[in-house]
Amino acid sequence: MAHWIWAVAGAGLSWALAYREANRWIWAVCAAVYLLAASFASAFSFVTLAILGTFYIAACAIVLVPRLRRAFVSDPLFGWFRRVMPQVSTTEKEALNAGTVWWDADLFSGRPDWNKLLAFPRPALSKEERDFLDGPVEELCAMTDDWEATYELNDLPPSVWQFIKDEGFLGMIIPKEYGGLGFSAYAHSQVITKLATRSAPATVAVMVPNSLGPSELLLHYGTDEQKHYYLPRLARGLETPCFALTGPDAGSDAGAIPDHGIVCYGTHEGRQVLGMRLTWDKRYITLGPVATLLGLAFRLYDPNRFLGQEQDLGITLALVPTGHPGVNIGRRHFPLNASFMNGPNSGKDVFIPMEWVIGGQERVGQGWRMLMECLAAGRSISLPSSSAGMAQMAARTTGAYARIRQQFRVPIGKFEGVEEAMARIGGNTYMIDAVRTLTAGAVDLGEKPSVLSAVAKYHCTERGRTVINDAMDVHGGKGICLGPNNYLGRAYQQAPIAITVEGANILTRSMIIFGQGAIRAHPYVLKEIDAAGYADETTGARLFDQALWSHGAFLAGNAARSLFLGLGGARLKPVPGSRDLKRHFQNLSRICAGFAFMADLSMLALGGALKRREKLSGRLGDMLSYMYLGSAVLKRFEDEGQQQTDLPFARWALEECCYRAQEAAYGVFDNFPNRVIAALMKRVAFPFGRRFKAPSDDLGQRVTRLIMQASPARERLTADVYFASSEADPVGRLELALGAVAAAEAVEAKARSKGKVHRAMPASMSEQVDVALSANTISAEEAQLWRRYEQLRKACIMVDDFPQDVGRRTTPREQNKPDRTAEQRGMPEKAEA
Numbered sequence: 001m002a003h004w005i006w007a008v009a010g011a012g013l014s015w016a017l018a019y020r021e022a023n024r025w026i027w028a029v030c031a032a033v034y035l036l037a038a039s040f041a042s043a044f045s046f047v048t049l050a051i052l053g054t055f056y057i058a059a060c061a062i063v064l065v066p067r068l069r070r071a072f073v074s075d076p077l078f079g080w081f082r083r084v085m086p087q088v089s090t091t092e093k094e095a096l097n098a099g100t101v102w103w104d105a106d107l108f109s110g111r112p113d114w115n116k117l118l119a120f121p122r123p124a125l126s127k128e129e130r131d132f133l134d135g136p137v138e139e140l141c142a143m144t145d146d147w148e149a150t151y152e153l154n155d156l157p158p159s160v161w162q163f164i165k166d167e168g169f170l171g172m173i174i175p176k177e178y179g180g181l182g183f184s185a186y187a188h189s190q191v192i193t194k195l196a197t198r199s200a201p202a203t204v205a206v207m208v209p210n211s212l213g214p215s216e217l218l219l220h221y222g223t224d225e226q227k228h229y230y231l232p233r234l235a236r237g238l239e240t241p242c243f244a245l246t247g248p249d250a251g252s253d254a255g256a257i258p259d260h261g262i263v264c265y266g267t268h269e270g271r272q273v274l275g276m277r278l279t280w281d282k283r284y285i286t287l288g289p290v291a292t293l294l295g296l297a298f299r300l301y302d303p304n305r306f307l308g309q310e311q312d313l314g315i316t317l318a319l320v321p322t323g324h325p326g327v328n329i330g331r332r333h334f335p336l337n338a339s340f341m342n343g344p345n346s347g348k349d350v351f352i353p354m355e356w357v358i359g360g361q362e363r364v365g366q367g368w369r370m371l372m373e374c375l376a377a378g379r380s381i382s383l384p385s386s387s388a389g390m391a392q393m394a395a396r397t398t399g400a401y402a403r404i405r406q407q408f409r410v411p412i413g414k415f416e417g418v419e420e421a422m423a424r425i426g427g428n429t430y431m432i433d434a435v436r437t438l439t440a441g442a443v444d445l446g447e448k449p450s451v452l453s454a455v456a457k458y459h460c461t462e463r464g465r466t467v468i469n470d471a472m473d474v475h476g477g478k479g480i481c482l483g484p485n486n487y488l489g490r491a492y493q494q495a496p497i498a499i500t501v502e503g504a505n506i507l508t509r510s511m512i513i514f515g516q517g518a519i520r521a522h523p524y525v526l527k528e529i530d531a532a533g534y535a536d537e538t539t540g541a542r543l544f545d546q547a548l549w550s551h552g553a554f555l556a557g558n559a560a561r562s563l564f565l566g567l568g569g570a571r572l573k574p575v576p577g578s579r580d581l582k583r584h585f586q587n588l589s590r591i592c593a594g595f596a597f598m599a600d601l602s603m604l605a606l607g608g609a610l611k612r613r614e615k616l617s618g619r620l621g622d623m624l625s626y627m628y629l630g631s632a633v634l635k636r637f638e639d640e641g642q643q644q645t646d647l648p649f650a651r652w653a654l655e656e657c658c659y660r661a662q663e664a665a666y667g668v669f670d671n672f673p674n675r676v677i678a679a680l681m682k683r684v685a686f687p688f689g690r691r692f693k694a695p696s697d698d699l700g701q702r703v704t705r706l707i708m709q710a711s712p713a714r715e716r717l718t719a720d721v722y723f724a725s726s727e728a729d730p731v732g733r734l735e736l737a738l739g740a741v742a743a744a745e746a747v748e749a750k751a752r753s754k755g756k757v758h759r760a761m762p763a764s765m766s767e768q769v770d771v772a773l774s775a776n777t778i779s780a781e782e783a784q785l786w787r788r789y790e791q792l793r794k795a796c797i798m799v800d801d802f803p804q805d806v807g808r809r810t811t812p813r814e815q816n817k818p819d820r821t822a823e824q825r826g827m828p829e830k831a832e833a
Contacts, residue, residue, distance in 0.1 A: 006038050019564060021557035024063050024549065031056055066545070074545035081544070082532045098372030099450025102442050104521040107627045110558040110596030114576050114585055117631055122639040123186035123441040132181070136167040137194055141722040144199040147484040150339040151807075156201050164202070165237020170209040173216060178231035185377070185443035189385040189436060190720065196389025197721045200494055203386055204340035208286050209234065211378035212371070212502070213243040214295040214319055214358075221359040221370050230293070230319065242291035244282040244345055245371070251504070259298040261316065263306045266351035275353040276300060278318075283344040284501075289332045290341045294320045295358070297367055307364065314365035317358045326350035338494045375502070376448040383498050384436040384456045387464030389720060390491045391429040394471035396718035397487055397731055398425055399707030400738040402474055404793050412474070413708045416697070421470040423700030426707045427652035428463045429717055434636035434653070435460055435629055451517040455625045458508045461498040468492045483800020485730040510614035513621035518599060524551035525603065551600075558597040559684055565590040566687045578642045581634060584654040587692070588630045591661050594685030595623045598668060605677050616671060622664035630657035645713040648702040655699070658692040666690070710738055727795065737792035744789030747782045 013034060017027055035056060039049055062068050106112040125133070140163060149156050156164075164170065172188050174180025183191075188210055195203040209215060215234050218227055233239045250257040259280035266275050280298055288294075300316040307313065322329055322345075330344035354361050358370070402413030402422060412418050439456040442449050472479040472492050482489045499505045503512065519526050527547040534540030565573060565586075575585035599620055602610055610617060630653075637643070637650040665685060672678035706713045723731035751772035769790075773783045 006041070006044065010034060015560050015564070018553075018556040018560035021553045023553070028060050028064060063549075069549075070541065070545050074548055075541055077548060078532070078541045078544045081528065098369055099376035099448040099453075099520075100446075101521050102445075102447045102449045102452060103628065103631060104449065104451045104455075104517055104624070105523070107592055107624060107631070108517065108521040108596060108599070109523060110554075110561055110593040112589065112592050112627075112631070114589075114634075117635055118576060118638055120438075120441060120445065120635070123184070123437055123444060125187055125190065126184070129183055129187035129190070132183075132187070133190055133194065136163075136169070137191055138722070140164065140167070140169070140202060141195065141198040142724065144202045145484075146199045146201070146490060147486075149199060149201045150337070150490055151482075154334075154339045155341065156199075156205060156339075160202065161205070164205055165240075168235060168237075169206045170237050170240070171215070171231075171235030172206075173210045174219070174231050174235045178227065178235055180231065180235040185381055186437070186440045189381050189440040192382060192385035193389040193392070193433075193436070193720045194722055196386040197393040200338060200490060201340045203389070204286060204338075207382045207386065209241050211382040212375050213378075214241040214293055216374045216378060217243075217295065217317060217358050217370060218319075220374065221363055221366075223355075223360045225355075226319070226358070226360075234293070239293045240287060240291050241293045241295060242285050242287040243295035243297075244280070244285045244288065245297045246284050247280070247282050257297060257299060257315070259296075261298050261300045261318075263300065263302040263304065263313075264351075266353075268351065268353045273353045274306060275351055275356075276318075278320075278350045278352060279348050281344075281346045284333065284335075284342060285345055286340065286342045286501075288341065288345050289329060289343040291329070292322055294322050294327065294345065296320050297371065300364060307361070310365075315367035315371075316364050317367040317370060318352060318356045319358060320347075320350075320352055320356060324350065324352070335497050336494050338490075338497060372450065373448055376450040376453050377443050379457050379502050380439045380443050380449060380453040383502055384432070384439060384460040387460040387498060388429075388433045388436040390495075391425075391432050391464050391467040392718040392721050393491070393731075394467050394488060395425050395429040395707055396714070396721045397734055398422065398471040398474050399704075399709075399714065400734040401478070401796065402704075403708040404734075404737045404741055405478075405797055411708070413704055418474055419701055419704045420697075421473055422704040422707065423652060423695065425467050425470050425474075426649055426703040426717065427656060427695065427700075428467050430636075430646075430649035431629055431633055431653040431656070432460045432463055432467075433717075434632040438632040438635055451513065451521055451624075452628055454503065454508050454512045454516070455628050457502060458505050458513065459625055459629055461495075462505060465495045465499060468495050478797060478799055481799035483802070485798075485800050487730050509621055510618040511611075513625060514599075514617045515611060515621075517621070517624055518603060522599070524548075524554060555597070555600045555604075558593055558600065562590070562593040562597045563684050563687060565593055566685060569691070577634065577638055580642065580644075580647055581637060581650065581654065584630070584651070584658070585634060587654075587658050588627060588634070591623065591658065591665075592627055594665065595620070595627065595661075597684055598623075598665065598681050601677055601681055602668070602672070605672075605674050616668055619664045619667040619671075622667075623661045626657040626661040626664070630654055630661075633657070640716070643713070643716065645706070645711065646716060648699060648706060649713070649717065652695045652699050652703050655693070655695045659694045662686070662690060662692045727792070730796075733792060734796050737789065737796050740785070740789040740792060744786050747778055747786045750782070751777045 013030060017030060022030075035049070035052060038044055038052075044052070062072050103112075103117060106116065140160070143160050143163060144156070149160075168181045169191075171178075171180035172183045172191065174182065176182040192203060192207050195206060214230065218230055218234075222230070230239065234241060245257075247257060247259060250259075259278070259282070261276035261278040263274070263276050265272055266277065267273075268275060278296070278298055280296060282288075282296075285291075296318050297315060298318070300313040302308070302311055302313055305311065320327060326347050327350060328346045330346065332341060332343040335342055357364055359366070363370070399413070399422070402418060403411050405412050407415075413422055435456050439449065439452060442452065468488065468491050471488055475488060479486070479488050479492070519529065524547045528544055528551065531540045531544035531547060534543070570586035570590040573586045573589050575582055575589065577585055602616065602620060606613065606616075633650055633653045637646065640646065666682075669678050669682045672681070707717065721731070723729055723735060725735065726732045727736065748768075751768070769778075769783050769786050772778045773780065778786070
């Protein structure tokens with residue numbers, strides 16, 4: 001039986017070497033030692049040893065001698081790879097090269113360094129930023145009436161617009177040297193989050209100028225002259241910017257925009273200058289109807305070769321004052337009846353000078369990369385922050401409402417069906433804010449996380465939509481009746497807008513997250529692609545050889561790690577952090593290893609076809625996403641001092657991430673076209689089958705209890721929600737009622753215990769108080785407290801009502817509508833009397 005022991009030892013040695021991703025020389029030395037030891041111990045027969053020795057010598061010759069390795073392995077694979085590699089368009093190349101790789105590289109490595117994650121500094125506000133939040137931001141929230149803006153004015157009042165401009169809200173990202181506030185990305189995120197708890201129109205008015213648009217593009221790429229002229233004007237609100245990219249025929253495929261410019265000479269300010277004649281047609285442009293400065297994306301052509309030999313110069317960006325002759329600012333859109341300014345614009349044969357190109361002539365044709373790099377930063381802030389604000393508002397109000405609203409004399413939040421929705425609200429809100437904070441912090445570290453910004457945008461908006469849907473379900477009739485006292489309806493109505501903009505979520509999930517991540521964040525794939533693209537085939541083959549063999553060790557390492565962690569449940573994996581979440585660190589380590597192995601095998605088996613298999617790509621992207629979401633939750637819990645009362649939130653979010661990642665993996669296994677490879681991936685990544693479960697009912701109940709009572713955990717979860725501590729404010733009224741409910745219930749229980757107020761008694765609450773008071777069961781002070789609470793409770797659950805003709809007004813269409821004859825209406829003419 002000794003030879004079986006040696007065989008097992010050989011397999012164990014190979015496993016250990018693969019796990020450590022040992023280089024080729026270490027493999028050769030260890031294999032030699034193993035064979036010599038087996039020889040001396042006579043572990044195998046002479047024939048077996050001879051076969052093993054021959055194989056060893058041949059393998060060493062091929063693997064260790066570069067000329068032989070390339071001749072027999074690398075060069076043939078290099079030729080095959082160049083033939084099957086899908087064509088990558090110029091815009092795709094620029095998108096792939098845009099931005100930076102950050103924590104996503106660790107996730108793709110299959111062995112994330114958790115100490116590295118925890119060592120990233122926790123984002124914090126400076127005193128100036130905190131003062132701005134406590135001052136102008138609070139004041140702006142107090143000035144804003146969402147019902148007035150969305151129903152009565154269909155816009156922010158002029159006084160609010162002026163306040164936004166005067167206080168520098170439009171220049172938060174502009175450095176102080178240009179007159180801006182010079183805030184950090186985290187401060188920018190905090191401002192948007194707080195505003196989103198109060199007013200969507202105000203949020204958008206502030207968000208857009210500080211996201212993808214003229215300010216950021218000028219900061220990174222503008223000429224000194226452009227910066228010194230425009231940035232101070234943008235910072236002071238003298239210019240209102242917008243950026244026009246999307247058009248009727250260019251949405252997701254923005255690189256195919258038909259809007260174009262022709263390089264030519266024309267007259268500008270009375271003199272002949274080199275410039276371009278532009279024709280464009282854009283729509284969905286936020287702030288477009290009120291903008292004074294239009295950022296414009298178009299494809300530039302140079303048929304007369306004024307700028308060189310190329311005729312198609314590529315996508316170019318320019319700044320065009322909206323008052324410039326030929327610029328047509330169209331009428332406004334109403335995206336789901338939202339009241340932020342949004343609309344089309346167009347122009348035909350509009351001449352602009354070359355100096356209006358962002359960055360000047362030398363930036364001609366670089367527009368797509370400029371956009372992709374700026375989008376990576378802007379997408380990290382705007383929509384994750386607005387989703388976090390919406391979720392916090394929903395969590396705070398729904399928790400309070402579920403506590404004070406009763407049915408069958410029981411708070412509705414204690415019914416298990418409602419509890420289930422409430423648990424999702426609490427857990428998802430914790431998760432969204434964790435992702436928002438971590439991603440904003442990455443931007444402050446100098447990163448432009450192109451892949452992780454897409455993950456943050458997609459999952460924060462999707463989970464934000466889940467939160468608002470659940471909140472509406474819990475509120476029932478209170479939620480669906482619009483009016484000044486409805487704090488959820490507009491958020492519910494407009495949630496799909498966030499799903500759609502800055503990269504539609506279907507596209508983001510199915511093509512961008514994994515499709516871009518697999519190339520950018522993978523340690524070797526981009527190197528192999530770059531090598532295949534070399535014009536010098538000899539150099540390309542040499543670089544491909546280096547990347548290929550490192551990639552092979554990487555694949556073997558993740559296979560060994562995934563199987564080892566799967567067999568042992570990752571319990572032996574050393575991890576940092578608190579003991580409370582140790583198993584979650586280990587579980588995510590296991591999922592990372594399995595994901596890295598699955599991703600490599602998928603790319604190897606399907607090659608360029610994986611790009612077209614969007615369902616598989618989307619599921620692999622889901623695994624990557626849930627690993628990032630889980631990382632953000634772990635980071636938040638540790639950064640906030642391991643708050644024990646917050647554990648239910650963190651555990652719910654982490655169990656949700658692990659479960660969803662597992663189900664995404666099984667979606668890959670069940671639908672992978674090569675069934676042999678599917679079985680291999682499944683046995684390596686999940687050797688004992690499904691092991692992760694969705695958050696339990698008991699955990700969900702603990703989450704629900706936390707958001708249904710005034711507590712430090714609830715305050716931390718919803719720290720950014722704006723409300724006035726006044727009955728006049730619908731959210732403030734809820735808070736007052738929640739603060740009074742416990743004492744009022746104690747008084748009621750006291751009255752019932754004396755038998756003077758019966759549980760089945762159909763009388764009104766006021767009558768019940770009178771009965772208890774007259775019987776001296778409760779004191780006058782207790783009666784007043786009870787009545788006060790009942791007054792607040794009733795005000796909270798009531799909905800707005802209006803006269804029957806509310807909102808009836810003659811529309812422009814009706815004013816201009818010609819009278820129609822009976823025949824045109826499809827009715828017979830009346831017979832003459």
